[in-house]
Amino acid sequence: MTSTPKLRLGLPKGSLQETTGKLFALAGYQIGFSGRTYYPSIDDSEIECVLIRAQEMARYVQQGVMDCGITGLDWVLENGAKVDELADLVAPWPNYRPVRWVLAVKEGSPFRRVQDLEGRRIATEGVGLTRAYLEKHGVTAEVEFSWGATEVKPPILADAIVDITETGHGLRANELRELDTVLVTTPRFIANRGACADPWKRAKMERLVMLLRGAINAATRVGLMMNVRRKDLDAVVKLLPALATPTISALADESWVAVNTVVEERLVRELIPQLSQAGARGLVEYPLNKIVD
Amino acid sequence: MTSTPKLRLGLPKGSLQETTGKLFALAGYQIGFSGRTYYPSIDDSEIECVLIRAQEMARYVQQGVMDCGITGLDWVLENGAKVDELADLVAPWPNYRPVRWVLAVKEGSPFRRVQDLEGRRIATEGVGLTRAYLEKHGVTAEVEFSWGATEVKPPILADAIVDITETGHGLRANELRELDTVLVTTPRFIANRGACADPWKRAKMERLVMLLRGAINAATRVGLMMNVRRKDLDAVVKLLPALATPTISALADESWVAVNTVVEERLVRELIPQLSQAGARGLVEYPLNKIVD
Amino acid sequence: MTSTPKLRLGLPKGSLQETTGKLFALAGYQIGFSGRTYYPSIDDSEIECVLIRAQEMARYVQQGVMDCGITGLDWVLENGAKVDELADLVAPWPNYRPVRWVLAVKEGSPFRRVQDLEGRRIATEGVGLTRAYLEKHGVTAEVEFSWGATEVKPPILADAIVDITETGHGLRANELRELDTVLVTTPRFIANRGACADPWKRAKMERLVMLLRGAINAATRVGLMMNVRRKDLDAVVKLLPALATPTISALADESWVAVNTVVEERLVRELIPQLSQAGARGLVEYPLNKIVD
């Protein structure tokens, strides 16, 4: 039992956790987040999981305490961590969509550009990100670590903030105005450099990443099946998006063929009326679990 | 940005809201009901949504404040609204099933027919519906608007009620007896008559209705795939419901064919044992997202 | 109406109830557990349901009060019930997985084998199971019925317990040590012997069991579709699990074929990388509702 090699995988505690668990389930791995433990079970005896805050993940992956982990690009940069990125896991799910760190000030305040904040106080949970950003713009300001509720600090407790937002709703609700985007971040699969150099760990991580991507691909796509007269086939196939190679199969009735393909779900609502008009019949859309090209 | 034409769509606030959101998601539209706003977002820049009570929807669609909306037939009639109906959206989901407005009295009361209520007090949320119904039957009674909890009013606060019921459970739980069905109602897609006359709005609404119907169709049907020996094919196909045209494809083993079809889910539990007996093998039922014939 | 024959079906109240409802839904039957009633509705006019505690089910099936029912093997044995078992419904869902009755003592206690409990007090909800087990091992001990919270009784309120566990977590959390497994139990479909002798009831129960099994089969399997060059077909097919007979269909492009098969979901994460390497393209995994071989 002790001789099995193990991949130590850091899973993000907090806002990314729930979606991460669902992503692994879609990819074929059952993770058991039971109650309070920080050592979730996984149904793969070659993997050991540890729950780690997204903010601290890159630090522990760099140190080699973990072989790999999932965390946001923002916290990789905030920690200045020297790790390898094996995949961008951006996906259309809660907390897996792109989010932005923005520089914002109170509506009605006189600040218009980052340069106007010279000498001012900026509150943020991302002190490192903010300092790097200010330096790039040649601005000197006091950056204070914020323990939370950053968005309510201007104008009394800070002159400006650098904070995270997905849609901008939270900023507007607090009557803040964006000055600039500091960073766009998405979840990443990161790996320790030593682990990448180990052939067994490298192969293990690559298979895992292939399945995670297969699940993410399926989340945004659907299957489409339809019957088409041979004479209409060209017109129908021409409507299908270029990257989808449709599977065309013979039917018992030789004047018809069946067309089966995979398309992005967001295109379907435009595509269906067009296919129908081009002669597709018995058009059926069905869900997918995984797609590996 | 301001030059994009827009379709103003009223979504029903209240009991129909949650299912309406799911219906649109199935049809391919993401509606964001965020917290308290009455202006939900939708991922189609050509549509603007407003949440409106089902009771008031037809009024605002008639006035042209909205181009179209979803509400029950009951409230269209209650308002006497002059609007066009583009689709009956009846579906096997909560609050989208048919519901009835019934005339009911207390168990043990002497009223047997609507005529027995001459001169009596009837409480209802649908004052207009009730008056029209009484008039049709030549009965004169006092119709009082009820602010809610109508079903507990007889016999103290009213002699009879006209109230909504899906299964009749609520009536029996309150020891009420139905005298008559006043109206059967289902959710409808209604449109302003001016909007129907505008070609762009008309086409936009028709595509939307096609996708909503495609999703409703898929909700009650499933796909069935099976392999069949050529010699058994006729027997198998004969078992399939008439309206389903099965797709029959050639297999590598030429003595077999694959049969793929769509059937109503409620028939499957009878069909599967019969198909199995007729020679179908490797019978698989799978879910569908949309069906457009 | 009174002349329709009816199958009286006992559904298990308690921990098995929720999953049982979902299993029937997957099999195509809608059961309505409305609030407090013990007579759930079912959308099959030939079946009447009654909610009965799993502990009492076998008693009422044996007596013929019920024609059939679902309960654990443990309670069939505890009651010593003379009933027929038509199916083992073990499934990968909450409370439908195998669970064990174990003999356990406090960590640090001197008991090592069941024989060490001679003359001691054992608390359990399964007094009959425990007595049968002790008898088989030739041990005499006092078996006390426990009204609950059995796992906290050692060492003050009992010397040992016989209690149910799925993963052993609960035992360890209470610092208990397993001495032996008394019984492994799973949910069973049991039938009254008289009902089995009645042809109509027998056929009705067999169709029901076929659909329940079809749904359970689908819960652990998925569909896989892929396109393969004819020259790679043998290599690809060889990778597929033996019991899956793939459906191979001709494509318009004659140098390719489409392969469609059903595999156990737990194998997919190993299979996909191998299929990809063997030449499978456009690999798609999709969900299934029912499988009947």
Next chain:
Amino acid sequence: MTSTPKLRLGLPKGSLQETTGKLFALAGYQIGFSGRTYYPSIDDSEIECVLIRAQEMARYVQQGVMDCGITGLDWVLENGAKVDELADLVAPWPNYRPVRWVLAVKEGSPFRRVQDLEGRRIATEGVGLTRAYLEKHGVTAEVEFSWGATEVKPPILADAIVDITETGHGLRANELRELDTVLVTTPRFIANRGACADPWKRAKMERLVMLLRGAINAATRVGLMMNVRRKDLDAVVKLLPALATPTISALADESWVAVNTVVEERLVRELIPQLSQAGARGLVEYPLNKIVD
């Protein structure tokens, strides 16, 4: 049993209900709002309770269906009901504080005074109140009944609204601006005129009102006890609010007296430092249940 005279008391269903239950409990009456019944129990065999919507209460009290009831002044006026008011039950509890019906428009709209709404559409749940108010100001406008969510209707669905607000927060959150206060309302104990003329019912209602008022009085007041040297007594007593007649009792140590009084809780935080400075010692504040002067 049937010969006991009964007082039929209407209790307000909805926002006033919970506080009404607590008020009766403080007054010494236990009302049992069990689940779904509209006929709550009360531990006084001479009273029968019915839950009635606040909007409909005055109608049923006027008709004599109820002898008395609790509802807001607003709904008494909206119904134009001819009933007697026995008490204003305003109290510092949720929904028992004064609330205002206000005329409001969207921020940024051109309307400044009620007169600017001539010919416009006003949405409100209080159609009668609003019409009376407009008439008083000589304004003609279209008043539309609103089924709810009135505050989100301007500017699309209405030009102005007449709606209820306690603090004005809700209006500001919806970016509405108040033009005028239409009515200030508080909960009232109302009685049918015939019931008031019945000596037994009259006396019963008056005792009930005395206890309800005793409980309301106690909710805003506290007891204060302190010891004072006889020489400081005048200075201390002078600080006490005029309406409180303190009880001054002799102590074993004759140079001291004990002072016990009742004061409004909101004054205590100013009073305690002053009393302490004037020589009060061992100052203790304690809670009260009822106060009847």
Next chain:
Amino acid sequence: MTSTPKLRLGLPKGSLQETTGKLFALAGYQIGFSGRTYYPSIDDSEIECVLIRAQEMARYVQQGVMDCGITGLDWVLENGAKVDELADLVAPWPNYRPVRWVLAVKEGSPFRRVQDLEGRRIATEGVGLTRAYLEKHGVTAEVEFSWGATEVKPPILADAIVDITETGHGLRANELRELDTVLVTTPRFIANRGACADPWKRAKMERLVMLLRGAINAATRVGLMMNVRRKDLDAVVKLLPALATPTISALADESWVAVNTVVEERLVRELIPQLSQAGARGLVEYPLNKIVD
């Protein structure tokens, strides 16, 4: 530490638990029911608590595993336990009020008296209680242990039941009719007979019982203070319930006295109007924590 004598106190797990915790808090003992532990903490180093199901309490107290405990009289009798009862803790709180075990049958069934159940099946959680009751009435019937939901068993799963009820609501909701009361039960403080013979344990239990009773007394009573002219004193005192000895203190104004007394809360609503009429002024009701006469 090990030399401190300890009183082992069993606290009832289940329906009595929450109120028991509050009763001890009122008596001055803080019990910490933290999450899942069955060994609650108590802020008295001379007491050790164990949570035990009410059904099993008497068994463990009789065996001396516990020195004392709180459980219902019903379970003392069901177990036929030989223990001493130190107090009846009946109190006006949830689950501490008297409850009845009743014999009940389905409405409409032919059974009128216990004698009609000769040879029938009776389901109950109190098998011992029921057998003793039947024996007393000379009736022979089959008594089956019920694992729960006893009230829904007639008429299909049992002919009659013996079940617990506080108000009878549950019986009526299940359309059951009471035939007889089998037992009235209240919570009791029971003690092991050996523990009662130990002077230290005896004294410890008696002080504990005194404080529990002091808290229960206060729960149903309130303090009343009022000022009365000396000439009205007799009339006022005569109105006070006999068992309350009022404290009459001299006031600075010698023509008045202050009267302070304790009365049952349920009498207050009758008393206050009478006292007011007899000349009591500045009448104040205030809450109490404990009363020890």
Next chain:
Amino acid sequence: MTSTPKLRLGLPKGSLQETTGKLFALAGYQIGFSGRTYYPSIDDSEIECVLIRAQEMARYVQQGVMDCGITGLDWVLENGAKVDELADLVAPWPNYRPVRWVLAVKEGSPFRRVQDLEGRRIATEGVGLTRAYLEKHGVTAEVEFSWGATEVKPPILADAIVDITETGHGLRANELRELDTVLVTTPRFIANRGACADPWKRAKMERLVMLLRGAINAATRVGLMMNVRRKDLDAVVKLLPALATPTISALADESWVAVNTVVEERLVRELIPQLSQAGARGLVEYPLNKIVD
């Protein structure tokens, strides 16, 4: 309006918030924490409140952004803030009791004393506190800021931690062993030094602190009233705790006196049996709101 002087008061966001709101309510101030605002309302027009994280409070009070605030001693020290402490608000309520920062390591680890951690990694939210503590003990170690879940870090993610604990339960649940107490902390009322020098602000803060303390005093004490024969008075009074000066009042019956006093609630359960034995009669314990000596 602008000329009213204002006291800017920081209220602690987070674990202290709820109890702080209740403390102010007991002291006579209603704070309105409505939903999401960070500027709670308070019913004193001379005070302005801001919600601030306990960790940041001292920083903003030192800077003069706030005049005063409530936060833990720990965060005052962590920030090294130069502020005045006006009161220790320790109280027997959730999060207002003393809590400890402790140095802890994994059970079974070789570390016994702080000196054993030389060169090791210590994770903590209190980096400043920990560095000061290590320096005092002459130990050099790497102190890493922990974003949370500190207690699960040993032994993988850290060698030791410095973390907060009230009872030690959390440490034991995570199998940690305490090496030392780093700090005992309680909530403090802190003030800006400039604000203390302003007479109006100083007086305002002192009155506020007097009322907060009055409420805290009452939370742990109760009133006791009893009647005593003059001949037993000395014996009774001798039992009362020294600091309580009882109020002894004359009764109409001159052989008795009434004794009224305030005692700590935790002493009552010992006191009542003794007072009863010494001759106290009609002993009544009652609750208090505030106590100012």
